[in-house]
Amino acid sequence: MPGEAIEGPRPTQSRAPRTQTRSAASRPTAADVAALAGTSVATVSLVANGKTKGRVGAETVARVTDAIDSLGYVVDHAASALARGTADIAVLIAPDLANPYYGDVVRGVTEVLGDRLQLLLAVASTGVQPSPAVMARLVGLRPAGLLVDAPSQAFLAALPDGPATVLLDAPGADAPGTDDTGAGGAATPRDAVNYDLAPGVDALVDHLADQGHRVVAYLDSSTGTETLALRRRLVAAAADRRGLRLVDGASSVIEVAAATHAFEAAWPGWDDSGATAVVCATDTQAYGVLAAARTLDVRVPDDLAVAGFDDLPSSQVTAPGLTSVALPGAALGRTAAARLLRALGLDPEGAGAAEHPAADDLTARLVVRPSTLAPRG
């Protein structure tokens, strides 16, 4: 029987062994360290934070350090955050962690953050932005910074003003409109790090046009984030340029099963309008299309070419391998993290900026695989 360990709830504070002194019962405090080292708590604070340069004698530092080690002292972040007004943490807000794509972004962020800031991820329920109540809670933690990935406009408008904030993959947020004559703090532009999507999208549409497709369907995401809306607009613009007709009317959340259903519902109509290719807002949705195509006996790529966005790791092993617009998620994460550190006056230099010279290539690139390789016309 799994999960049957009956150990009962363990109270947050373990009962103090009766033989010990009062302060040993809970976590050691700076006062405990000070007592043991024979100094003041102020000095302990200095040492614990490495701010001893020219302020604390080497001998004292050693004594305090020993005391810290022997007591296992760790600075209480709640108290520290309160006293300082800010905590050494960065909160990343992303709509959908189930999407493996975010793994790359997170990796990029942590690489650059190093141990300056502890990264914490906040997730709402599937694909949804955190509610204002949750945001209030998060800001209440007094994080030094906020990283917001793929926000919707509504979410941005409701974003609290407190902590330093860097937006990731938030097209539009960094372009304050053409005639932004400072109409008050209405729509604050914020620091944003975005992909350069056009090259990848153009390459995809060119590729489809070159393969002889004339009518292309689009399976949109229904999550309402700006970056996903932009994908669709760019595909439409490129289709226009190449004289392709774009048909849509279908969308789903970013899940395989949901996309399967959306495609099954849309396919008859698309088929009637002569669509021979479908571009999906995400690879995850493209997987759903592949699954549906099998059921419907639609052959890929012979009857229908399928493409997506994200180039997930598994897209190379789907049947057939999936053509996809690859997004450099790790680069996005690194760039955003560096931006945040800089905004906070912490030099990003040490932790990866140098080691990752390609950190700022945010260009989306097309990866062609068999799912679109069946020339026609």
Next chain:
Amino acid sequence: MPGEAIEGPRPTQSRAPRTQTRSAASRPTAADVAALAGTSVATVSLVANGKTKGRVGAETVARVTDAIDSLGYVVDHAASALARGTADIAVLIAPDLANPYYGDVVRGVTEVLGDRLQLLLAVASTGVQPSPAVMARLVGLRPAGLLVDAPSQAFLAALPDGPATVLLDAPGADAPGTDDTGAGGAATPRDAVNYDLAPGVDALVDHLADQGHRVVAYLDSSTGTETLALRRRLVAAAADRRGLRLVDGASSVIEVAAATHAFEAAWPGWDDSGATAVVCATDTQAYGVLAAARTLDVRVPDDLAVAGFDDLPSSQVTAPGLTSVALPGAALGRTAAARLLRALGLDPEGAGAAEHPAADDLTARLVVRPSTLAPRG
């Protein structure tokens, strides 16, 4: 040019506009609310925390609520955590968020946590457990609870004792050995929620044996977590029972590319020993095998049957569809979250426990797909 919004660093505390009063410059505090509502901060605290039942008059509650709304007051968590000794957050520690599998677990956890506890995810670098330094930081946040998924033994041993902790997918941690005669606090057993892996593993091995396989290779994970070690042991035991020979010697981190390389290196040897099937510790690694098989011109399933663990959403659309031992991640998350709430004296009842009666079915089940469907012998 993406990401070129030059908005400059925004200091955490914006300089106070000279025309405003002191407290209006930063976030409103309980004192501000109290002043506006004409009450004491104590009352504000009571109202803000919903502890007014029989302690604050309806009229007062209304006045304070109005003041809170009009000021946009939100409780400062740092201060609250300090005063209370604990914060309303739960930290989930997982080795590898890039694995979409964790999306399910996270979803399960948040479903049950509701808004009692804000879930925050802490990630170390790829596939690694957080360092003791990071753990100290996390505990310094004074989270009400810790959820630790797929820990290694070493990590568990170093786990601090502070907050209420529930282990997920940590086999062994809940089974304090047969002769645990209380040899001191050496290896504290903890509350753990585990899968029942055996049914799924047995079904997989039975299936392979029934298909006529006699020699089965195992591509292990190199991450050193207990649960992954257990998978291998269970496969070995089942193989033994069915008279199959298990060959191994290959392992990789949980990434497609790494698994590809590991398989390419191991295949000649495995081929020599007559292996006709390979079981992978994770679906992600199985994807790598599928990719390598193409390169090496090994046909799946005709030359080689391939199976994995996790049954990721994309495993139904791989070429060929992947046979996998499915793990009920959401159920694991829900069960662990409920356990944590109970340990904290918060009743899990409201937020999903009732709506999800299947919450405790933690049985792993085999999903058979074409990657293993080629009878031989």
Next chain:
DNA sequence: CTGAAAGCGCTTACAG
């Protein structure tokens, strides 16, 4: 039903 006050554990000017 309500408020004054102590205290949570730090950090940071400010004096020495």
Next chain:
DNA sequence: CTGAAAGCGCTTACAG
């Protein structure tokens, strides 16, 4: 180079 003290914004007994 070091310490005493104020203060960060809450929460919680404790009096009324």
